[in-house]
Amino acid sequence: MAAVAAIIVAVVTMSANRGWTGTSVEVALIVVALIAVGIALTGYARSARHAQDCQAMAAVADRVLAVDTASASSDVMPAALLGGARGLLRAREVWLYLMEHGDRPAAVVHAGASGSAVDDGRPITDALFAPALSGNARLYVRGQRGLPAPISAALCRRGVDRLATVPVRDDGGDVIGVLEVSSDRRLRRRDLPRVEAVAEHLGHALVTAATLQGLREECEVDRLTGLVSANHYATAVYKWQRTAGVAPQSTAIAVFSVDTYDELNDSLGYDAVDDLLRVLADRLRAATPSDAPVARIGHDSIAVTMAAAGDRIAAEQVAAIQAEVDRPCDVLNGMRLDLPLTVGIARGGRAGGNVDELLRSAEVALYHARRMGASPTTYSPALDARRNSRLRLVVALREALEQDQVGVVFQPxxxxxxxxxxGVEALARWNDPRHGPISPERFVSAAERSGLIGGLTRYVxxxxxxxxxxxxxxxxxxxxxxxxxxxxxxxxxxxxxxxxxxxxxxxxxxxxxxxxxxxxxxxxxxxxxxxxxxxxxxxxxxxxxxxxxxxxxxxxxxxxxxxxxxxxxxxxxxxxxxxxxxxxxxxxxxxxxxxxxxxxxxxxxxxxxxxxxxxxxxxxxxxxxxxxxxxxxxxxxxxxxxxxxxxxxxxxxxxxxx
Known part of the structure; x- marks a missing residue:
């Protein structure tokens, strides 16, 4: 608008100098037209700036997606956001103070001309951050009339003319941090909503990261015992093999099972048995090297991972572990119970290098140990009656596919x-003429192990x-x-x-x-x-x-x-x-x-x-x-x-x- 006013003055001055004799109405019309053009140009400029801001804000939000949730619970997520926020706000520096207790931050994240960095927590200046900690946004201008001396001093220490502080909230509205944005000249009061929008993105990103971290831990850890979950066990073993340098053929798994689980469950109830399993889990964890995965793989069984170059070494390790574990324990109401265990062992050199196959072999050995009363039992192919049964199942499934005896149902x-x-999900169903309905878990698992799964998938x-x-x-x-x-x-x-x-x-x-x-x-x-x-x-x-x-x-x-x-x-x-x-x-x-x-x-x-x-x-x-x-x-x-x-x-x- 200032430019338009200057144009109006220039037009009127030139017209007067050149002797233009237009009426006052004509002059007024010209002035009105120029003012309208100025308003339109100003509106267009504001609209363009708004569109740029929206695009920049979207880019800032996209940075959240560029960070793997494996690191989202650290300071990487807010650091990734701050770099984009600094450009969006045209700021000199952007600081994020993450709260832990009171006014002591858990961490400080900074984005400046040299990039982003993370620092350990440091105290927050009470006067400067008090409004934000109370949930209010503030803009401070150095030299502003009535500005408190502590705040002026803080601005001088930072070497900036303008500084804004806004609260960062979680989804419940509680303040979890403070966002500080500083600038030499450009920061204005009208920019505060944009700063608050960035703070809102940060709060949402931090809450989402924490929730996803909890989800990951929920899936990887057994709730009752705190051990590795059954679903995550194979992944944990593969990771352990890589980090510890243990070859698959030197990997052994021992499955420990409580002999009297069902009887204890019937006589004492779930709470007492849960206590028993927690004790067993703690003892097995303590008796096993800290980096080796220990997992609850069934309601009454726990798998321990070991590095063993031979069957004898594996058996010796199991004996040492069992000596630490197999003793009475106190459970619910101070009751003292024995902890009778049966153990099945399998080693990669005998059972193959695949973790799932190795675990199944250990369970076969456990089954034989229970049946024969010979614990611990180490797996050998001669024990694998299940495999013979599985082979017969695969032969029958192949015949059923050839004779079109496997059905397909559709779940909406x-x-x-x-x-x-x-849509619908297509699901295979098999009703064998000789043995009746076969569960999908059983015949699909057999098909996967035998190589028949490709034919079954094509059939379905x-x-x-x-x-x-x-x-x-x-x-x-x-x-x-x-x-x-x-x-x-x-x-x-x-x-x-x-x-x-x-x-x-x-x-x-x-x-x-x-x-x-x-x-x-x-x-x-x-x-x-x-x-x-x-x-x-x-x-x-x-x-x-x-x-x-x-x-x-x-x-x-x-x-x-x-x-x-x-x-x-x-x-x-x-x-x-x-x-x-x-x-x-x-x-x-x-x-x-x-x-x-x-x-x-x-x-x-x-x-x-x-x-x-x-x-x-x-x-x-x-x-x-x-x-x-x-x-x-x-x-x-x-x-x-x-x-x-x-x-x-x-x-x-x-x-x-x-």
């Missing part, structure tokens, strides 16, 4: 936004695409999800088979989703990731299944070309009763949405859980509340209305796709 998935069925995929084509012909766009094993993912020929099956069924690739677990990818990432990208280029959708039981890493998810995350049903099932469950599920929902992923919750069995998931913004649900897995013909009737009575309560106006 419902959009929480529209309450419409948007071919039969899943047939009804998908039928639904398309009826005008229903219902996608189908199929589980993808690690072996199939690493098989390059499998991807060509997928393309052929899609073409034969005349189904668009985008209608097919492959579900894979994090563990399937991390087993051999160098081979898995290129094949995932090949599937993605084919047009197939990809989903991470059972999320929340593995790494649950933001950085890891960002590497995968995925469209969807499925929350593990164990987390979903505990939402209604577990106080910590909803917070963890909410963290996964927010994490997935921040990456542009669709979120599916499986294992939804009650209306309370559905309502919680709806409130959290979850996209899709699957579980018995909607329907169990149904054969294609029965599912068609269900979609036509026969199954509507079994649908959960729907808000007024919502309907199910028919």
């Amino acid at each position: 998935m419902i959009s929480l936004r529209t309450n419409q069925m948007i 995929l071919a039969r899943a695409l047939q009804p998908c084509r039928h639904w398309l012909d009826q005008g229903r766009r219902i996608g189908v999800s199929v589980n993808l094993s690690a072996r199939s993912l690493l098989d390059e020929a499998f991807i060509d088979d997928v393309a052929e099956l899609l073409g034969n069924a005349d189904v668009p690739p985008g209608m097919l989703t492959f579900e894979l677990t994090e563990r399937n990818v991390i087993s051999e990432p160098e081979r898995a990731l290129p094949n995932l990208h090949r599937l993605r280029r084919l047009g197939v959708r990809l989903s991470v299944d059972d999320f929340g039981t593995g790494y649950s890493s933001l950085g890891y998810l960002r590497r995968l070309p995925i469209d969807e995350v499925k929350i593990d049903k164990t987390l979903v099932l505990g939402m209604a009763s577990d106080l910590g469950g909803p917070a963890m599920v909410r963290a996964i929902v927010e994490l997935g949405h921040s990456l542009g992923l669709s979120i599916v919750a499986e294992g939804v069995e009650d209306q309370t859980t559905r309502d919680l998931l709806t409130t959290m913004g979850c996209d899709v649900i699957q579980g018995y509340l909607v329907s169990r897995g149904l054969p294609a013909e029965q599912l068609n009737r269900w979609m036509q209305g026969d199954g509507e009575a079994s649908m959960p309560h729907r808000p007024s106006g919502a309907h199910v796709s028919r």
Whole structure:
């Protein structure tokens, strides 16, 4: 506007000097026109600055996504944000003071011209930070009338003319830190909302990081004993082998099991047995080298990892551990109980280098030790009666696939936004003519170990695409999800088979989703990731299944070309009763949405859980509340209305796709 005023004065002056005789009305019109132009230019400039600010703020928020959650609980997350915040605010320096107790910060994070840095905590100047600690934003200007002497001194020490302090809050509104922004000239009172917006991003990032860290610990640690969880044990052993330099063939696993667990459970109850398991866990942990993983792998069994070059060395180590552990212990109400244990041992040189196979071999030895009363027992192939049974199972499964005796059922998935069925998960079911129904866990596990899993996956995929084509012909766009094993993912020929099956069924690739677990990818990432990208280029959708039981890493998810995350049903099932469950599920929902992923919750069995998931913004649900897995013909009737009575309560106006 100052420039426009100068132009007006110049125009009037030149007109007078040149003898222009326009009327006062004409002069007024010119002045009004110039003022209008000035207002428009000013508005445009403000709009442009606002757009730039929005883009810069989005860039600052994107920095959160660039930080792996493995380091999110440290100061890396706020340091990554501060670098972008400094540019957005056109600031000289930006400081973040993270609070621990009172006015003593846990850490100080700084972003300046030389980059970002993290320092240990230091005291906060009371006068300068008092308003922010009370929840109020302030702008201080050196030389300002009435500025208290301590604040003027603080500005002088920093060598800045202008400084703003704003509170950083958690999701509950409590102050968890102070953001300080300093500038020589540019910082104005109108900039405070932008500083507060940056502080809001920081607070959300810190809370999310803490929640995800809790989720990771929840998945990696057994709640009762504090040992490594069963789901995380293999990963922990692989990491231990790398860091300790232990070869797979020199790795041994001993499984310790409480002999009288069931009897104690029946006579004393869960609380006493839980105490017993905690004592056993503590003793085994104390008797094992600190870096070797110790995991609770069953309700009454704990696995101990050892480095042993031979069976005799492994047996000697187990004897030494058992001598430390096998003695009476005090449990609930001061009761003193013996701790009788049975032990099964397996070593990589005999049982192979795969951790899962090694653990199964130790369990075979444990089974034999219990049956024969010979503890400890070391695994040998002669003991593996299970393997013979498994071989017969694989032969029968191969015959069943050849004779088309394996069935496929479809479990519906419902959009929480529209309450419409948007997809199904195809699940294999086998009813053997001689032995009756065989559980999927049993025959799928046998197929994976025998190499038959590729044939089983192709079998299920071919039969899943047939009804998908039928639904398309009826005008229903219902996608189908199929589980993808690690072996199939690493098989390059499998991807060509997928393309052929899609073409034969005349189904668009985008209608097919492959579900894979994090563990399937991390087993051999160098081979898995290129094949995932090949599937993605084919047009197939990809989903991470059972999320929340593995790494649950933001950085890891960002590497995968995925469209969807499925929350593990164990987390979903505990939402209604577990106080910590909803917070963890909410963290996964927010994490997935921040990456542009669709979120599916499986294992939804009650209306309370559905309502919680709806409130959290979850996209899709699957579980018995909607329907169990149904054969294609029965599912068609269900979609036509026969199954509507079994649908959960729907808000007024919502309907199910028919």
